[in-house]
Amino acid sequence: MLDRETPDKSNDVPYLVDTDIHERVLYRDLVSYLDNPWRRYVTDCEWKQEKHLPYTQPAVAGVDRADARVPDGRPAGTDLDFMRAQLLDACQHQFGILTGALDPSPSSMHGWHEMAVALATAYNDWQVEHWLEQDDRLYGSVHIAAQDPQAAVREIERIGPHPKMVQVLLPMDDFLWGDPYYHPIFAAAERHNLTIAMHHNEPPVHFGRFPRYFIEWHTLIPTVHMMQVTNMVFNGVFEKFPGLKLLMIEGGFAFAPYLMRKMDQQYRDLRHEVPWIKRMPSDIVREHVRFTTQPMEEMNRQEFMHIIEQMGSDEMVCFSTDYPHWDYDSPFQALPSLEKALKQKIFSDNAKALYPKLPAHSSRYAGQS
């Protein structure tokens, strides 16, 4: 994101909360957190979760920024010291939320639930020990095997109370998360004041298969965000769990005004089908759903502000870098120049409101504007 119409060259970013940082685990590092028989599948069988995306991005380092590879040769996102220097210190992060590398992605395993449950637990323990307890700035995501909701609830109960765990991560795979089958997960998240965070995994596979090109697949990721928000709202998740918050990661937010208006139109016409929905869908979204910024479409200040105005709230958008991935957004360059009060919200306060475990609000601009 280097070539902006109105780049923010001031580098004047308020206390940054980065809502999407991908730390990466190597399977060998999970071994000590796995019991047998699960451990042996990794050590003896060299098992790893199969990924099916038939293409890759035409970028020199695959999914990662080429300069994010650890100097000792390990993949990007595996080393805390290197991430500290390249991201947290360089961008003056106040806080960063870890969202995992989606590999392993326990909730995306189709079948073999017990292995998925074991991997989720191992991942969480590894994350706490090697990341969350090593840097005050880092907060984490509870990985679960959502295909086994009762096991997922047990894992949320076990690790969710950790003071650095702020959300439960659900991948956008071929699940419709609003389904009552998953509601015990939302109940557990609500009990522990954990946000539900959704990040795409392999879909869109809209007709049960991938689109033909990576650029199509990548362009259409937000359609899965639209599906999941629609599904969560009309299934009544937010009526049933009024304290629940949902963060949609890495789909951007520019589609949100369209989706909110469309849902309202449909609700006016078809609300008899979903009598458990008592408010306009856009009101539900405004109260419960938040969106991360990355990947930012190119837009100038006027266009950016128009989207915020159409959303009817400036408290729904949270900045994210997607570090260390190839389409990383720099906090200094990704957004157009904005008013200080709005920057304070997007770069900092909106995320802090979403994550009650983060220290209380503090404005860099207090008394200035």
Add this chain to the structure above:
Amino acid sequence: MLDRETPDKSNDVPYLVDTDIHERVLYRDLVSYLDNPWRRYVTDCEWKQEKHLPYTQPAVAGVDRADARVPDGRPAGTDLDFMRAQLLDACQHQFGILTGALDPSPSSMHGWHEMAVALATAYNDWQVEHWLEQDDRLYGSVHIAAQDPQAAVREIERIGPHPKMVQVLLPMDDFLWGDPYYHPIFAAAERHNLTIAMHHNEPPVHFGRFPRYFIEWHTLIPTVHMMQVTNMVFNGVFEKFPGLKLLMIEGGFAFAPYLMRKMDQQYRDLRHEVPWIKRMPSDIVREHVRFTTQPMEEMNRQEFMHIIEQMGSDEMVCFSTDYPHWDYDSPFQALPSLEKALKQKIFSDNAKALYPKLPAHSSRYAGQS
């Protein structure tokens, strides 16, 4: 669509071209257009195409306007005289484009290609005889069995030259129409100056199954439009067939600015994957793709104009009623009040530019504005 913030109460609609009218065939009316063995499946076996949508709209007459049922009891859309009175005369249509009832929808038959081919031919002949040659105002869609592209080309060659056939209809089923497999269809359409028109059928079935509720399914229909436009553009259809036009029916147009910007962003990042695409995707969409208005989201003039401005063209939107369906849009009420020159385009000229077989442009407002 009765309760508008700024309804156009002037009833001042320019020479109306309605780009989405659903005439409906009864299977028994196709019998005389079918040869055996196909005929016998309809007469003896009472075969009809299976539809799989597991729910329906909570409307008193199902998919139709309750007042559109023919007085003799036949379903809405089956009787030309009744449609004349209720739609063409009442709304002072200059022209209307028939898009079929999607039942039968030959391209949506999975398997049994020969029956699909026979049904497409029968439907086209019935449409010409009973509709296109019975009213000067009505123009038609060539139905094909696209799953057999060579047969589809033969049908386009056979019936496409009819002076009242203006487009080839593709249903948005679980096909990605940009696939080279279907390119012979686009070549034939281009040869005969026929627009490609896409109308949703059963999807979105995004993960291979339906969302849980009708309101979800209906809300998400435009995501299939996004998929198909993205797929057509990045597969290079419009580079290969520079004369081809694509009309996206019944998804509205409010998502178009978002999609165009998103595609441009992705093209900037990932164009190396699709070197056959030589222009910004938004430029391709502006030149080749058109959108019908129905179902209109509620918006005021300012919001409407902002969408048009973001599209970068006022020549991409064509009015449609979706008669006789339950969510019909009235030309007198669906749109906010607009400048005359823009109304002339949306209600009339944009469709006339799309369909060269329609008589040359004539402006109701010539010399007035």
